[in-house]
Amino acid sequence: MTAMIVPIANTGAGAVLGGSRVVRFAAVRRGPDVLEIDRLDPVTLDRLSAPRPALCGLTLDRPRVMGILNVTPDSFSDGGDLESVAAAVARARALAADFLDIGGESTRPGAMPVPEAEERARVVPVIEAIRAAGIATPISIDTRKASVAAAALDAGADLVNDVSAGTYDGAMFSLVAERGVPICLMHARGDPQTMQDDPCYDDVVAEVLDHLATRLAAAEAAGIPRDRIVIDPGIGFGKTQEHNLALLRDLAAFHALGPPLLVGASRKRFIGTIGRADAPKDRLGGSLAVALHAALQGAHLLRVHDSVATTQALRLMLAMNGAGASDEGD
Numbered sequence: 001m002t003a004m005i006v007p008i009a010n011t012g013a014g015a016v017l018g019g020s021r022v023v024r025f026a027a028v029r030r031g032p033d034v035l036e037i038d039r040l041d042p043v044t045l046d047r048l049s050a051p052r053p054a055l056c057g058l059t060l061d062r063p064r065v066m067g068i069l070n071v072t073p074d075s076f077s078d079g080g081d082l083e084s085v086a087a088a089v090a091r092a093r094a095l096a097a098d099f100l101d102i103g104g105e106s107t108r109p110g111a112m113p114v115p116e117a118e119e120r121a122r123v124v125p126v127i128e129a130i131r132a133a134g135i136a137t138p139i140s141i142d143t144r145k146a147s148v149a150a151a152a153l154d155a156g157a158d159l160v161n162d163v164s165a166g167t168y169d170g171a172m173f174s175l176v177a178e179r180g181v182p183i184c185l186m187h188a189r190g191d192p193q194t195m196q197d198d199p200c201y202d203d204v205v206a207e208v209l210d211h212l213a214t215r216l217a218a219a220e221a222a223g224i225p226r227d228r229i230v231i232d233p234g235i236g237f238g239k240t241q242e243h244n245l246a247l248l249r250d251l252a253a254f255h256a257l258g259p260p261l262l263v264g265a266s267r268k269r270f271i272g273t274i275g276r277a278d279a280p281k282d283r284l285g286g287s288l289a290v291a292l293h294a295a296l297q298g299a300h301l302l303r304v305h306d307s308v309a310t311t312q313a314l315r316l317m318l319a320m321n322g323a324g325a326s327d328e329g330d
């Protein structure tokens, strides 16, 4: 198992965390010990702090907002909201996000798989219409299927978000390598139908880290260069509330792998439970709290439903930390 190093993230002093404009760390936790960064080996220190490569032309020195556009009838919080292509385009515009993440298959707990042709028919017209409307925001296609990813890329998508990290469809990594696009590798345990049936880990952070290291190596072996890979601990995918909280608490541990870090916690069940909000759409306050926490642990991409509110919160966080609120020069 990977030896876990958890940067103690702070603002103001030490080395930058994950190439961030605002988050720094002067010490790390390793097991029970706290080490000053001058006691870290240079390779580890470099991996933890090196600037991350730009993604689809966007720098990752500040957190970027990925707005969720679900074109599904059954997503847990917004399923069925978008009943026409025109409504999806209007939503894409209203999200005003740095990235758009478009999905045609719900991966909520208990969801049934969607046939490939059906999933393609949901996402392709929406991507084509977004591009035809002149919206140039980078689009990520949220799918586990290589044929859906291929059709979405043909229609104008720029990167692939695979919640199975290439384990669902053996053709996914070769497609991504061949097309030369970035991919987000997310940790999940089990499939959506069964993943919440009593998930168990000895040490959830170490095990998720190890799994992502293995998938990262598999993606590289399939010809996807490291500078086109994003990683994600997969909040809510085969995890209890305690697992989610442990992953968020030690989020900075994931910087040790090197790639940019994406976090998707928006409106998820643990936010409703802890924040006492039964309806997913009532979970904005808790979702913002988690997004800001993740940003202050150096997360590079925040996958959210409420992108306008999240962008506003991040601008304030950046301004208060002296990093400027504006995106001028991006």
Ligand code: HH2
Residues within 6 Å of the ligand: 068, 070, 072, 074, 075, 076, 077, 103, 105, 106, 107, 108, 142, 161, 162, 163, 184, 186, 232, 234, 235, 262, 263, 264, 265, 303
């Ligand atoms: N969460 C969901 C879907 N895709 N992708 C990444 N990389 N990370 C996530 O945490 C993640 C994801 C589930 O949320 P949502 O899309 O809102 O719901 P549904 O799966 O029901 O469509």
